Amino acid sequence: MVKTLRLNRDRVLRAAIELADEIGLEQLSMRRLAQELDVVPMALYKHVANKDELIDGMLDMIVTEIDPPGPGAEWKPAVRQRILSARRAMLRHRWASRAIEMRQAPTPAILAYLNSVIGILRAGGLSANLTHHVMHALGSRVLGFTQELYTPGDAREAPDMTPFPHVLEIAMAAAHENDSIVGGGCDDQFEFEFALDVLLDGFERLKDQNWTSTPIRYG
Amino acid sequence: MVKTLRLNRDRVLRAAIELADEIGLEQLSMRRLAQELDVVPMALYKHVANKDELIDGMLDMIVTEIDPPGPGAEWKPAVRQRILSARRAMLRHRWASRAIEMRQAPTPAILAYLNSVIGILRAGGLSANLTHHVMHALGSRVLGFTQELYTPGDAREAPDMTPFPHVLEIAMAAAHENDSIVGGGCDDQFEFEFALDVLLDGFERLKDQNWTSTPIRYG
DNA sequence: CTCCAAGGTGTACGTCGTACACCCACTGTG
DNA sequence: CACAGTGGGTGTACGACGTACACCTTGGAG
Numbered sequence: 001m002v003k004t005l006r007l008n009r010d011r012v013l014r015a016a017i018e019l020a021d022e023i024g025l026e027q028l029s030m031r032r033l034a035q036e037l038d039v040v041p042m043a044l045y046k047h048v049a050n051k052d053e054l055i056d057g058m059l060d061m062i063v064t065e066i067d068p069p070g071p072g073a074e075w076k077p078a079v080r081q082r083i084l085s086a087r088r089a090m091l092r093h094r095w096a097s098r099a100i101e102m103r104q105a106p107t108p109a110i111l112a113y114l115n116s117v118i119g120i121l122r123a124g125g126l127s128a129n130l131t132h133h134v135m136h137a138l139g140s141r142v143l144g145f146t147q148e149l150y151t152p153g154d155a156r157e158a159p160d161m162t163p164f165p166h167v168l169e170i171a172m173a174a175a176h177e178n179d180s181i182v183g184g185g186c187d188d189q190f191e192f193e194f195a196l197d198v199l200l201d202g203f204e205r206l207k208d209q210n211w212t213s214t215p216i217r218y219g
Numbered sequence: 220m221v222k223t224l225r226l227n228r229d230r231v232l233r234a235a236i237e238l239a240d241e242i243g244l245e246q247l248s249m250r251r252l253a254q255e256l257d258v259v260p261m262a263l264y265k266h267v268a269n270k271d272e273l274i275d276g277m278l279d280m281i282v283t284e285i286d287p288p289g290p291g292a293e294w295k296p297a298v299r300q301r302i303l304s305a306r307r308a309m310l311r312h313r314w315a316s317r318a319i320e321m322r323q324a325p326t327p328a329i330l331a332y333l334n335s336v337i338g339i340l341r342a343g344g345l346s347a348n349l350t351h352h353v354m355h356a357l358g359s360r361v362l363g364f365t366q367e368l369y370t371p372g373d374a375r376e377a378p379d380m381t382p383f384p385h386v387l388e389i390a391m392a393a394a395h396e397n398d399s400i401v402g403g404g405c406d407d408q409f410e411f412e413f414a415l416d417v418l419l420d421g422f423e424r425l426k427d428q429n430w431t432s433t434p435i436r437y438g
Numbered sequence: 439c440t441c442c443a444a445g446g447t448g449t450a451c452g453t454c455g456t457a458c459a460c461c462c463a464c465t466g467t468g
Numbered sequence: 469c470a471c472a473g474t475g476g477g478t479g480t481a482c483g484a485c486g487t488a489c490a491c492c493t494t495g496g497a498g
Contacts, residue, residue, distance in 0.1 A: 007445080030486065042487075043446050051486065101320055101366050110368065111383050118385035128392040135389060136405065137414030139365040146358040147320050147366065149329065164330050166337035170354060173347040177433050186355065190432070195356030198421035199414075206417075213409070214396050226476080249455065261456075262477050270455065 007039060009047045013057045017093065020058065025095035030054075055099050060109040062096050063143075065089045069116055075124020076200050082117055087144030087192060097145035110143070117142055126203070129212050134203050141196065226258060228266045232276045236312065239277065244314035249273075274318050279328040281315050282362075284308045288335055294343020295419050301336060306363030306411060316364035329362070336361055345422070348431050353422050360415065367407075 015037050020028045030051055034041040048054045067085040069078060090096050106114065114135070121131045140146060161168045174186050234256050239247045249270055253260040267273045286304040288297060309315050325333065333354070340350045359365060380387045393405050 029484085031484085040447050042448080042489095045487070046445050098320070100368070101317070106368055108378075108382075111386060114368070115383040115385045118389055122385060122388070128388055129396065132389045132392050132396075132405075133410060133413050136367070136410035137417055139414070140368060143368065148355070149319070149333070149359060149362065150325050159327075163327075164334040166334045166341060167330060169341070169347055170337055170351045173351045177348065177351075186351075191352060191355035194352050194432070195358070195418075198356055198425075199417060202417035202421050213413070248453085250453085259478050261458095261479080264456070265476050 007037065007043060007047060009057070012037070012044060012047045012054070013061050016054060017058050017061060020095045021093055025055075025098055028095075052103070056103060056107050059096065059099055059103065060107045062089055062093050063107070063109040063113055065092070066113060069120060075120055075126070076204060078120045078124070079117060080196065080200060082120065083138075083142055083144055083196060084193070085144075086113070086142070090144040097140070097143075097147070100140070100143065100145075101147070114142065126207050127210075127212060129214060130203070130206060133213060137199060137203075141192075141199070144192075146192070146195070226256065226262060226266060228276070231256070231263060231266045231273070232280055235273060236277050236280060239314045240312055244317055247314075271322070275322060275326050278315060278318055278322065279326045281308055281312050282326070282328040282332055284311070285332060288339060294339050294345070295423060297339045297343070298336060299415065299419060301339065302357075302361060302363055302415060303412070304363075305332070305361070309363040316359070316362075316366070319359070319362065319364075320366070333361065345426050346429075346431060348433060349422070349425060352432060356418060356422075360411075360418070363411075365411070365414070 012033075016028065016033055019033055019036055023032070030044055031041045034044055037044075044054070048057065063086075066082070066089050069082055073081075100110075118131055118135060121134060122128065126134065135142065161171075177187075231252075235247065235252050238252055238255055242251070249263055250260045252273075253263055256263075263273075267276065282305075285301070285308050288301055292300075319329075337350055337354060340353060341347065345353065354361065380390075396406075
């Protein structure tokens with residue numbers, strides 16, 4: 001029997017991420033994680049302060065998976081690429097977005113990422129003022145995710161939709177569009193890029209007209 | 220001693236909403252709610268299937284607080300007004316957005332609300348195809364909220380921000396902008412309307428140029 | 439060899455959601 | 469008036485959960 005290596009923070013975080021990938025964030029418990037590591041629950045607390053701090057650590061590890069910014073390019077494609085890379089990281093770990101929603105303060109890694117995105121915008125010529133509003137407008141989208149209101153693909157055993165004819169029509173439109181997909185769900189990637197581009201184009205237009213939220217003071 | 224009235228679903232839901240308003244969603248437990256109603260925990264289960272169903276009921280009640288659509292107007296101001304009304308409802312119950320994020324399927328009341336918004340867009344001349352993408356792009360914003368990455372106003376005892384100069388600069392810009400507010404936090408309402416207008420303007424432009432995601436088939 | 443700290447263990451407490459059996463007070467029926 | 473039935477509040481209990489606290493073990497430094 002191979003006696004597994006000593007525990008350390010890194011091993012704990014990696015195991016937690018892997019476990020969350022498998023069973024989901026809500027099923028992840030300290031006890032389950034300890035069991036996965038062949039260790040008693042309390043052993044984890046020698047490496048992690050508590051569950052919240054564990055999740056913070058997991059998130060930091062995920063966020064550092066995001067590709068670094070490429071070499072000089074226009075701000076719009078640069079930001080676009082960065083955000084789509086973040087999205088790929090989030091798709092690799094579907095629980096991550098929910099975890100970010102749960103935490104209240106951004107972790108250092110998230111701050112570093114935000115800092116770099118802001119840097120791209122500023123270097124691209126957007127004013128500090130506009131950049132500020134842009135970051136708010138992007139919201140969680142800057143990290144590659146948005147919360148959808150309807151879980152896609154649950155068309156089976158859907159409740160009666162006849163009271164909501166407009167919803168039905170829209171759903172049908174989506175189903176027709178990409179009938180290549182058997183389930184008829186939406187193309188999430190397309191929807192994400194669509195919204196992102198609407199926003200980025202809007203930001204560009206505001207930049208070009210020197211938009212600012214603060215009235216210009218003369219004198 | 221006044222013997223309080225019999226319990227019923229409505230009283231349970233109202234008490235739950237009031238309690239969540241006071242102590243927050245994460246502090247709301249079946250036991251705490253029962254105590255508030257001078258009743259034993261299990262009594263609640265005669266009126267509510269389980270905690271998830273309780274939250275669904277609370278949400279349905281909140282969503283029906285949203286103002287009905289006003290009389291005929293342009294689609295853009297009509298949708299704008301509807302969404303800002305939803306936002307007001309969400310601000311009255313700060314826990315609601317988190318609750319919606321937690322649920323997986325939209326409740327009937329939410330479906331009805333979405334249906335009405337879609338109806339406004341369709342009546343305004345947007346194609347079913349464009350409307351579909353518009354609804355996705357709005358995401359949770361259609362219900363009046365977005366998840367912010369940074370809890371605003373926590374400037375006190377902030378961690379060291381010197382590693383993130385761009386973040387700092389943006390935060391300073393925000394503080395300068397509305398120095399009327401002592402804390403220097405962002406004007407959330409402004410940020411919300413800013414992002415909403417960027418999106419709505421973008422949608423209008425796409426509508427005007429008959430944008431569609433499906434290639435037009437000839438013949 | 440000895441000592442000490444880092445790290446794994448065992449037990450225990452207080453919380454949670456909720457299954458299940460109970461019982462009681464009311465109501466409609468004869 | 470008797471009585472059964474049922475809707476609704478009660479009590480107990482179980483198996484999760486996070487984690488405080490005291491304990492023990494081990495491996496490397498001196």
